[in-house]
Amino acid sequence: MRHPLKYKPAITGVGCISAAGINTGEHLVTINQKNRNAQHVPNWLFHTQKKFPVFICPQQALTETGQNLLQSFKLDIGKISIGRTAKLLFSAVAEAIEMSGLKIADLQKKRVGVAIGTTVGCAFNDENYYQAFKQGFNPPLNPVLNYLNSNLAYWLQTVIGVEGPSMVITNACASGADAIGIAASWLASDLCDIAIAGGADELSRIAYNGFIALQLYDHSPCRPFDKDRNGLNLGEGAGIVILEKENRVTEKDKIIGWLLGYGICSDAWHPTAPHPEGQGIVKAVKIAIEEAGDANLKFNLINAHGTATKANDVAETNALAVILNAQRNETPIISTKGITGHTLGAAGAIEAILTLFSLKQETTDGTVGCHEIDPSLKVKPLSEPERVKLTGKIGLSQSLAFGGGNSALIVEAN
Numbered sequence: 287m288r289h290p291l292k293y294k295p296a297i298t299g300v301g302c303i304s305a306a307g308i309n310t311g312e313h314l315v316t317i318n319q320k321n322r323n324a325q326h327v328p329n330w331l332f333h334t335q336k337k338f339p340v341f342i343c344p345q346q347a348l349t350e351t352g353q354n355l356l357q358s359f360k361l362d363i364g365k366i367s368i369g370r371t372a373k374l375l376f377s378a379v380a381e382a383i384e385m386s387g388l389k390i391a392d393l394q395k396k397r398v399g400v401a402i403g404t405t406v407g408c409a410f411n412d413e414n415y416y417q418a419f420k421q422g423f424n425p426p427l428n429p430v431l432n433y434l435n436s437n438l439a440y441w442l443q444t445v446i447g448v449e450g451p452s453m454v455i456t457n458a459c460a461s462g463a464d465a466i467g468i469a470a471s472w473l474a475s476d477l478c479d480i481a482i483a484g485g486a487d488e489l490s491r492i493a494y495n496g497f498i499a500l501q502l503y504d505h506s507p508c509r510p511f512d513k514d515r516n517g518l519n520l521g522e523g524a525g526i527v528i529l530e531k532e533n534r535v536t537e538k539d540k541i542i543g544w545l546l547g548y549g550i551c552s553d554a555w556h557p558t559a560p561h562p563e564g565q566g567i568v569k570a571v572k573i574a575i576e577e578a579g580d581a582n583l584k585f586n587l588i589n590a591h592g593t594a595t596k597a598n599d600v601a602e603t604n605a606l607a608v609i610l611n612a613q614r615n616e617t618p619i620i621s622t623k624g625i626t627g628h629t630l631g632a633a634g635a636i637e638a639i640l641t642l643f644s645l646k647q648e649t650t651d652g653t654v655g656c657h658e659i660d661p662s663l664k665v666k667p668l669s670e671p672e673r674v675k676l677t678g679k680i681g682l683s684q685s686l687a688f689g690g691g692n693s694a695l696i697v698e699a700n
Contacts, residue, residue: 521627592621
C-alpha cells in the first residue's frame, strides 16, 4: 500500500511547448479556439514520402524565453551542440522558472532535483550520419555530440549549475508523468528542496514509420473517442513543472496547484497494446488515490491518455468505468491529443499541465476531433462542441505506454 504524502508538493511554475503553442497561454487559447496544427512532415524535419499528419513545434525549437535564459549563462548558442529535444526542453524549463519567480542564483544555493522523461532523446534522427559513416565517409560529428548531450537531466543540471538527484526516465509514453511522480518522491524523502520535472521529445522518422507500420496511425487528424477514429497522430514538445516543498514556499499566492498523488502499475499484457479492461491503469489510479490519502476522492476532470487508437480508447474507458463507478456519468472526461498530437515522452507532463489549468479556469472544452462519441464506450467523454463548468479543483491525468506501463497523476488547482 502506498502511504499518503506527508505534505503536498506545490506546483509553482509550469512550461510547455507543442504544436498547440510555444507557452502555456498559447495552449489554452488553442484549446478554446479548437485550432489544429496538423500538417505533413516538412522536409526540414526529416524526409518521408508518407503523407500522414503530424503535430510539430516551430522549426526554431528554442523560444525567445529559452534563448534569453541560455544567454544569461554566457553560452554561445551558435557554438554549443544540443539537439532539438534539448531545445524543446529548455524552452519549457525557461517558462516554468520564469513563472515560478525563482532566481537562478537562488536555485544554485539549493538542492535541485531534475527528472526528465523522454523516449529516445535525439538518437533516432542520426540516420544520415550512420549511413555516411558505414559507407566510409568522415561526416561531421554533430550528431555524435548531440547524442552525448542527450542525457537531458544531466545537461539541464550542468547548464543551470545546480546539484541534486538527477534522472532520465525512459518508460515510453508514460515517461513525462513518471518523471513528475518520481520528483515528488524525492521531495517527500527530503532528497531535494525543489524539483524540475517533466518530459520532452522530438519527432523522428523511425518513430513515425514505426507507428505507421504498426497500423496505429490515422491518415487524418486524430479523433479520440470518436466512433470513426482510426489511429493516432504523432506530435512533439516538452512539458515541465516546478515542484517545491509547500512549507518552504514563502509566497503562497505563487502556488498554481499541488500534486496530490502518483501511481504506476504494469499490465504485463502485450508489448504494444493495453489490457482490454485497462487493469493496469485501474491499479495505478488506486495507488495514486492512496498516496493522496482520501479514499473518497472525487475527480472534477479527467484528462485521459486518449490516443484515438481502437484499442486504447476502449481499454481506457473500460478502466474509467471501474474507477468512477457511480460517478461515471458525472465526471467530465477529455483527451487533449486532438490539439497536441501524441507527444510521446512529453505527453504525460503536457497533459498534467493542461489539466491543472482547466481546473484553474473552472471550465473544460470537449475533445477536439471527437464529433460523434463511440456508443460502445462504457463512459462518455466530452465531444468537441461541448464545454462544461467544473465543480471542483481536483483532476486526474493518466498515461498508458507500450510495454504495459500505466501512470496516474492527481493534481489540485489553487
